[in-house]
Amino acid sequence: MKAIMLQGTASDVGKSVLCTAFCRYFHEEGFRVAPFKSQNMALNSYVTSDGGEIGRAQGVQAEACGIEANVDMNPILLKPKGDLVSEVIVHGRHFADVAAGSYRGPLLGQLLTAASESLKRLSRKYEVLVIEGAGSPAEINLKDRDIANMRIAQMADAPVLLVADIDRGGVFASIVGTLELLEPEERARVKGLIINKFRGSKALLEPGIKWLENRTGIPVLGILPYVEIDVDPEDSMSLGALALKGNKQGADLDVAVIRLPRISNFTDFLPLMDQDDLAVRYVKSVDELGNPDVIILPGTKNTMEDLAWLKVTGLAGEILRLKERGSSVVGICGGYQMLGRKLTDPEGVESSQTEQDGLGLLAMETRFVPGKQTVRAVGRPLASWGGSELVEGYEIHLGRTILAAGTSPLFRLADGRLDGAVSGEGEVWGSYLHGLFDNPSFLRHWINHLRLKKGLPKKEESGRNRREIREAVYASLAGWIREHIDMQKVKEIMKLESADS
Numbered sequence: 001m002k003a004i005m006l007q008g009t010a011s012d013v014g015k016s017v018l019c020t021a022f023c024r025y026f027h028e029e030g031f032r033v034a035p036f037k038s039q040n041m042a043l044n045s046y047v048t049s050d051g052g053e054i055g056r057a058q059g060v061q062a063e064a065c066g067i068e069a070n071v072d073m074n075p076i077l078l079k080p081k082g083d084l085v086s087e088v089i090v091h092g093r094h095f096a097d098v099a100a101g102s103y104r105g106p107l108l109g110q111l112l113t114a115a116s117e118s119l120k121r122l123s124r125k126y127e128v129l130v131i132e133g134a135g136s137p138a139e140i141n142l143k144d145r146d147i148a149n150m151r152i153a154q155m156a157d158a159p160v161l162l163v164a165d166i167d168r169g170g171v172f173a174s175i176v177g178t179l180e181l182l183e184p185e186e187r188a189r190v191k192g193l194i195i196n197k198f199r200g201s202k203a204l205l206e207p208g209i210k211w212l213e214n215r216t217g218i219p220v221l222g223i224l225p226y227v228e229i230d231v232d233p234e235d236s237m238s239l240g241a242l243a244l245k246g247n248k249q250g251a252d253l254d255v256a257v258i259r260l261p262r263i264s265n266f267t268d269f270l271p272l273m274d275q276d277d278l279a280v281r282y283v284k285s286v287d288e289l290g291n292p293d294v295i296i297l298p299g300t301k302n303t304m305e306d307l308a309w310l311k312v313t314g315l316a317g318e319i320l321r322l323k324e325r326g327s328s329v330v331g332i333c334g335g336y337q338m339l340g341r342k343l344t345d346p347e348g349v350e351s352s353q354t355e356q357d358g359l360g361l362l363a364m365e366t367r368f369v370p371g372k373q374t375v376r377a378v379g380r381p382l383a384s385w386g387g388s389e390l391v392e393g394y395e396i397h398l399g400r401t402i403l404a405a406g407t408s409p410l411f412r413l414a415d416g417r418l419d420g421a422v423s424g425e426g427e428v429w430g431s432y433l434h435g436l437f438d439n440p441s442f443l444r445h446w447i448n449h450l451r452l453k454k455g456l457p458k459k460e461e462s463g464r465n466r467r468e469i470r471e472a473v474y475a476s477l478a479g480w481i482r483e484h485i486d487m488q489k490v491k492e493i494m495k496l497e498s499a500d501s
Helices: 015-028 056-065 105-125 150-156 171-181 202-216 236-246 266-273 303-313 315-324 334-338 440-453 466-484 487-494
Strands: 002-008 033-036 039-041 045-047 053-055 076-082 085-090 093-099 128-132 160-165 190-198 220-225 253-258 278-283 294-297 328-332 342-344 355-357 364-367 373-381 391-397 400-403 411-413 421-423 428-431
Touching: 002 015, 002 150, 002 487, 015 033, 015 056, 015 128, 015 466, 033 056, 033 105, 045 056, 045 373, 045 391, 053 056, 053 076, 056 128, 056 466, 076 105, 085 105, 105 128, 105 150, 128 150, 160 171, 171 190, 171 202, 190 202, 190 487, 202 220, 220 466, 253 266, 253 440, 266 278, 294 315, 294 334, 303 315, 303 334, 303 342, 303 355, 315 328, 328 334, 334 428
Parallel strands: 002 128, 002 160, 033 128, 039 076, 160 190, 190 220, 253 278, 253 294, 294 328, 328 428, 342 364
Antiparallel strands: 045 053, 076 085, 085 093, 342 355, 364 400, 373 391, 373 411, 421 428
């Protein structure tokens, strides 16, 4: 097994996207390739086929490799659930809730063992591993408990490519500073530099590149031009760019997604942004809400606390007022739970709040109990406006929801369970299924239901589904690095022979 590791001078320099590009490149070159990130922190998670929970980025990277994701590709996932507390998921399952600062000692040893076990299993199965670091390897305050960067490079005996973002400024200082803060044996692992998000003429950058290579003794293997890339994001740092993409002027229907403080799996709404007749906005105040056709309450890592936030900000009352004036209201996962009459958490499973009134838009109640539901699901819509084709999605949630007598469920799942709830003619509905809008038939039927409600004509299903879009993006990413990174030099650094050898 050969490996390459991409580390960054900081968070959000483009490591995840570049790892996705490397995964598709090696896949196209004929190698059995897989992604690996020992520890990820993200609220946009991914459910594997056996019900494990990993970071969404590794699910996307596995797809770029042409393989099914598994929990070894991201053995440790941190999901912030409140101030200074994160849920720790190990090998796809809940392990513990851990406070900041306690991430050391025996716990650190257990997590390193989990990462090592996963790395060994992947190395036996695949020819190439594309390993992603986290944050920066030079975070001095965290270095004694960093299990996502140089410790992993050593464990995998992987050469490192250091990625820096020139768009944010100070690229030469960030590269040199990062290298200066590494231990000599760590610095020796850095075999190449990549400058990402460059705008302008490369000729103007050449003197700086020559200085950098002379100063560090490490070659610059690529200068990647700034591109808008439609890869599923994994954290809320991407919401600003998504808001610009979704807010189309002159669209037929206005969709407002409430930007909850602990919003999760907001990739649910990427398919909405691909629709020409929808404008999609993320809002976090009454002033921003306006008078939308649809209000969506998304998933959240803490339903109770985000529901309390809705009430304190006045958004809860405004949503109820707008619903009476004709706006449709939709809830996904935690947002679905908020639509009910009451939420209870007597054992403190999710938060310190034991009981709270919901918005009361659906006749149901939710009780939080130990044991997270993480499963892929297939079902058929029960509401006429949802179409008749099967839908696919996935569940990641705490809590069990009971519908009151006479309340209509939204889906009948293949395993016999009922999911979701709907009121009246579909003016309010909710579901535990993430990924619903990835189903083109359900999406277009629902949009046409909204169009008819507004007096607009139906539209035929348009464009490609998200899977087709992602496949085109992966191919584009592979072409992007072929053009702008010396991939032959990368393979030499990895001591990687051709797949036919």
